[in-house]
Amino acid sequence: MGFNPLKTAQNEYRARITDILTSNLYAEYELSPVLKFRATGGLTKSQTRRESFNNSQTPLGSPLTTAGQNNGVNGSIITNTLNSWLNENTLTYNKSFSKKHSLNIVGGFSMQDTRTTSFGAAKFNSQ
Numbered sequence: 001m002g003f004n005p006l007k008t009a010q011n012e013y014r015a016r017i018t019d020i021l022t023s024n025l026y027a028e029y030e031l032s033p034v035l036k037f038r039a040t041g042g043l044t045k046s047q048t049r050r051e052s053f054n055n056s057q058t059p060l061g062s063p064l065t066t067a068g069q070n071n072g073v074n075g076s077i078i079t080n081t082l083n084s085w086l087n088e089n090t091l092t093y094n095k096s097f098s099k100k101h102s103l104n105i106v107g108g109f110s111m112q113d114t115r116t117t118s119f120g121a122a123k124f125n126s127q
Contacts, residue, residue, distance in 0.1 A: 003059050011057035013075075021045045034095045042086040050078045072125030084114040 026040040053075035054061035054068075062068035090108030097103070 003062070008058050011055050012060070013051065013053040015051040016048065017051075018046070018048045034093055036092045036094075038090045038092070040086075040088045044082065044084040046080075046082040048080045050076075052076050070124075074122065074124045076120060076122035078118065078120035080116065080118045082114065082116045084112070086110065086112045 022042075022044050024040070024042045026038060028036060028038045030036050054071075055073050056062055056068070058068075059065050060067050060071065061073045063072070088108060088110045090106055093103070093105040095103045
């Protein structure tokens with residue numbers, strides 16, 4: 001049995017809501033005329049929520065299809081979150097000798113962490 005795409009679209013619900021924050025910051029400090037310290041940091045936070053619902057007038061919820069027979073009228077909500085941060089620190093030594101030579105040395109380190117979580121819930125009316 002075929003389903004009318006327009007009727008299916010009117011009887012199912014799909015939504016994806018996403019919030020994203022990305023920020024970066026740096027500070028630089030001159031410790032001496034030849035030595036500079038620079039710290040940078042970044043933060044990313046993201047949350048996505050996916051919602052779906054299939055009533056009996058859709059292929060996924062109809063008792064006339066295998067999926068509908070197995071699941072019945074059904075719906076779900078899934079939430080994914082991501083939190084990530086980054087920190088980088090550098091020291092720069094820059095020295096000129098006479099007018100022909102210069103020495104530039106950069107040293108530093110980075111730290112980063114990313115954490116993700118997911119949670120979902122679904123309801124199926126199987127018989």
